[in-house]
Amino acid sequence: MTACVRPDCVGSYGPEGYCDECGRRAPVGNAGYVGLPPGGGAPVSDGSSASAGSTPSAAMTRGTASSSGRTGTRGTGRGRLGGGLLDVPRMPRRDPTTAVLADPQVPESRRYCATCGRPVGRSRDGRPGLVEGFCTNDRTPYSFRPALDPGTAVAGRYEVLGTLAYGGLGWIYLARDRNVGDEVSDRWVVLKGLIDSGDADATAAAITERRFLVEVDHPAIVKIYDFVSHPDPRSGDRVGYIVMEYVGGRSLRDIYLDQPVVGGARQPLPLPHVIAYGLEVLPALGYLHERGLLYCDFKPDNVLHADDRITLVDLGAVRRIDDDVSAVWGTTGYQAPEVATVGPSASSDLYTVARSMAVLSFDFRGFSTAYLDKLPGPETVPLLEREESYYRLLRRATHPDPARRFGSAAEMTEQLLGVLRQVLASDGVPRPNVSAQFTGERRAFGTRAGQVDADATAHQTRPGAASVVAGLPIPQVDPADPAAALLATVQTADPDVLAEALSTLGSTGVEARLAVVRARLVSGDVATARTELAAIERVGDDWRLDWYDGLVALAEERFGDARQAFDRVYDALPGELAPQLALAATAELVGDGETARRLYERVWRTDHAYVSAAFGLARILAGADDRAAAVAVLDTVPESSSHSVPAQIAAVRARLGAEPTRLAESELLDVSTRVERLGLGVERRAWLTVETLRAALDWVRAGNGGAGRVLSHTLSERELRFGLERAFRVLSKVAADQETRIGLVDQANSVRPRTWF
Template identity: 70%
Template sequence: MSQCTRAGCPGTYDEDGYCDECGHKQAGAAAPATEASTPSVSGRTSSSARTTGRGRGAAALVALPSMPRRDPAGAVLPDPQVPEHRRFCGTCEQPVGRSRDGRPGLAEGFCTNCRTQYNFRPSLPPGAVVAGRYEVLGAIAHGGLGWIYLARDRNVGDEVSDRWVVLKGLIDSGDADATAAAITERRFLVEVDHPSIVKIYDFVSHPDPRSGDRVGYIVMEYVGGLSLRDIFLARPVTGGVRQSLPLPQVIAYALEILPALGYLHERELLYCDFKPDNALHTDQRVKLVDLGAVRRVDDDVSAVWGTVGYQAPEVASVGASVASDLYTVARSMAVLSFDFRGFTTTFVDHLPDPSTVPLLAREESYHRLLLRATDPDPARRFVSAAEMAEQLTGVLRQILSAADGQPRPSVSSQFTGERTAFGTTAGVITAEAGPTNGARAIAGPARPAGAEVVAALPVPTVDPADPGAALLATMQTADPVVLQEALKSVGADGIEVALAVIRARIAAGDLDGAAADLAAVAEPDWRVDWYHGMAALAAGRPGEARAAFEAVYGALPGELAPQLAVAAAAEAAGDTDTALRHYSAVWRTDRSFVSAAFGVARILAERDDRPGAVATLDAVPDSSSHSVPAQVAAVRARLAAPPASLAEADLLDISGRVERLSLDAERRARLTVETLRTALDWVRAGNAGTATVLTHRLAERDLRTGLERAFRVLAKVAPDQQTRIDLVDEANRVRPRTWL
């Protein structure tokens, strides 16, 4: 760090290139992000027309800490002064009002360099009445446009209670007509009414007591509490690094802010300058408190105000938009959630690499959400505040489930559930050729084929706003040719119609036809990537499928279906680390994705982590139709262990699991054969025990007798004569030897 070059300032430049006292920009640094926002060139850009048309409210997954409401009287500064080290000429930026020769600096006077008049004292004294209505109690803060005052509304209060308001300078002009025009132009803000937005009561003008010039003021409700910036700055500093806010709390703040921005957007208004300074946490709510930069969407004349480090890069050239508003929310989340050094300089328009930020490396879905919200192309960002809130809520569910292991399922508005579970062969008991002499043949579970995965994966839900949605609801055929002809005959149109035909082609195995139809879809949509992934996976191209599913995951980081698909494609490609990570994230969050449980267990079993595999399968709910297959797979995961690694207690556990399963006679007999074979191998390896396994003592004779009985049970239910003969022969081979 180096000393600030501004004369008289005791501060030093931080890593971002700004003085920690006066905020002065170091030579070579980008424009400062000071308390006063900076205007950009006028203009606007339209965001992409892409939208899901669907949304869900943000669930109250995290309770915000209660913030005591600040007493209005206690907010008034007893001696309002601008510290000397923050006094600079507004024209030439030279220091003014500084101490000299032991004498305190003057709070008002003229700049010795350019002779511009300055005054750092509040212009409204206590007791002043603005617009004949608002009685000033005193100054409460100093901002970019001057002092901010607390006042009492004489027209509303009574002897029991007062209505406290805040007066903030709107414009400081000697031109009375300009002041009146500015006030008239912004009166639309009085109509803004949302619980998470500070209420604007009035716009008034009042003559400056010193100059007599008309000064415009915005009159708004008093909101006690602390800004998110103040809450962040109050965090402890360890090793020279300020501790970030807990990520769930940061996300909870964003989920409070996004509906407020969405409210403004629905009314064709843009906030433009969101940052942690402009949101107050009061009681258990968060409120937007500075509407000074709000403008109409179609305003392409006035300047757009924003703050370096938070403002979207395209605003300076094409103007503000819904997408640029959402960009500011993501940047604010980043600043609050990790040590974001250089966010106004080195990383002014992008995020640091996860390799340098442990939080981003650990919370992949959160990182992907930030990436989409701050994409350099506004058309690739979230289309609306509701869409961003929906995905952010899904990300929060994943984060909380990872933290405490408790699932937090939610019905998706973007995808159906799993159509069936894939990769469950380890839990399926089928006929098998039995090896001779009772030797076991228990192989690890096979990885699911691409076609099996594609048939089971969730599919995107139909957008009800699509022109073809109503017609598709009446179509029951799965034949792509019949479906296409039927839709064509009634003139059905829209992307949903094209996707329905593509989905039918993939299901029918017409992958070339699906590829041709996908290539013909011109509309950019994550669903196109989804079906590209499904077609590639079905065709045995897992690398290509993974890339397509990764694109969907990037667009919808709060959804679990894309992560399940990424896991399946990665596993098929041999990248079990990635597969395990995503299978685990899906399973932790939502226990209805049984394929993820089998995926986790399958990979853990491959790595000889059999306890982990069993624990995962044990978590499959009893209410699931795959509960019994999961328990069968858990039994087999234990049976596949080398006999030398098993203890008597392990065999007892396996026996108990088999006995508790609800199986028909044939399947029970087959699982009994697998269990007793393992027990027999254990005994023949020189082990001895006193317990019983499936009612048979751990002795070779008893175990062989049990195997013989199981094979004879299977022979009775054999589907044909040859199979019956084979099973009887197996029973004879395995039975204990006798003299008879």
């Protein structure tokens, strides 16, 4: 790339012809500039106004602020969309000089009287509607012509080039800032004015914008530079204009509309791309919420994608959280149902993000009619059936009860990122992450198939409920809880001692009491754990209490209750793997193999730290006689894992688990190779040798034959019996007591082939 020619700039020109540091365009003829073709690129949406379809609501109530996990100042570098987990195609920035409309018009369908709300300027008797005139109902004058002509100098500074677009609150103009520019490039800005200066709601919204929008400074939100006024050419009244940065790119709506139509249905955007957009938008909304602001009218039209950056535009509907006077703007199909009666809130902002993601990710027909305030189910949308976690995230974010939605943009972002990891892991590459909500597995459960001993018959059995309870992750201690610091220092597992210590020190909050419940479960005192858990006051939907409800029910083998409790946690935390692991184990315990398989598979493909999921998935597959798939799963347990060798032992048993008549010679040879390369001790190797040679002997006795060798023995009954005899004699030498030793010698003698010696 070619270095920027601007003095003191260390950037360089990208393929679109703009500097990656100062953002200025390369001068014509510069070697590093690759210009866009005339008229090429993508249409430009408005910089900041209410978009088409936005309507005001009568509700004027106070919302609640929430926090976001990301704040900061503007910068030129944004990084890749999707947190670096995927590559979203870059969207070229459009040359602003090619973006103006040749014939700017307001569609007749959007022409209404500002006073009475009745249609105006409509066609009649084959004649087009007037763009200027008077309402026939109340004689209010109207005009839908752009007020600024090309060449007009607004406030003596901003030279209008033309009209870019129009929205629910105003015309959008492209202008050149005469006061900022040099011989290298111009600074292009966007001006927003009112469609009709007689619209009281629109005027009030513009006045409100003057108060606080210049203070908004976030890399994913369009920047407001200035507020200026200019005489209206028709009335002479001074009209206000907002001056904001020019964002050359395409709206998410336009990107979606570019998708091909197949079988009468428009193809959605790839789900990972949709989630990546959501992950960029949510911190921007969280930034507004932290500053006591609500966006109110989020939708795909209001997000521009340019280069590898998305920008939230159309700030015309932004209002203060405590504003109970001005009109609330929103768009049918996106706006939360409670806004019309109780007003907007941070929760209703998050609702609009989820609805927008739904519109972009599947064929959401009827989203503004039949599904105005609900989602279609997985039974009608294959994507929602396939991506269960994504469906649950949308379902929580759009819950009819605002209190049941995500509590903040940061919380929704965290769960959405977890969902993205699950979606991307379907390509076979794990996307692990350290959870902020759960510990890892305390110990792997269901790994019996990886143990080597005399009881080979128990190797493929399901794990016991107690072992699942002991192995499942547990919720992380809330660092904001008063007892958090104390719990980090208490070093006792005795529940009575722990309860007394916490009580003495005055720690009686939820985390302290859950610590005691946890200690009771570990000690096996499940009845007392249940009693103490029931005594904790439940405020709202605390998923931690649901989690412990599930653990207690599982320990008492009340599998139906456990399943319901873990399902509630999954609903609350769709991006977490722990509740899915718990649901998988519970489903397996009640014999629901299909659900267990699906959940085990999702957990394991996403994060290989959950070894219990690998063994569980292999167990389900082997039980369904899909031995090859079971072995393939166990082979993905990393060699660095402490369960690598047990996984290989389990793979051996998965191969040998078939009926002798269904075993293939290649499977026996594979088992032989696996056993030989395992670095097992004498006793464990001998027991695994016994299992392998017995299976080979049964295979031969079933009438099969082959030229291969299994553990150095030819596939003949005589050789295999000699091998078994030797293995039993090795075991007898390391037996722990005389009785066991005698039994093993007897087994050696019983398998020995008949000879003359």
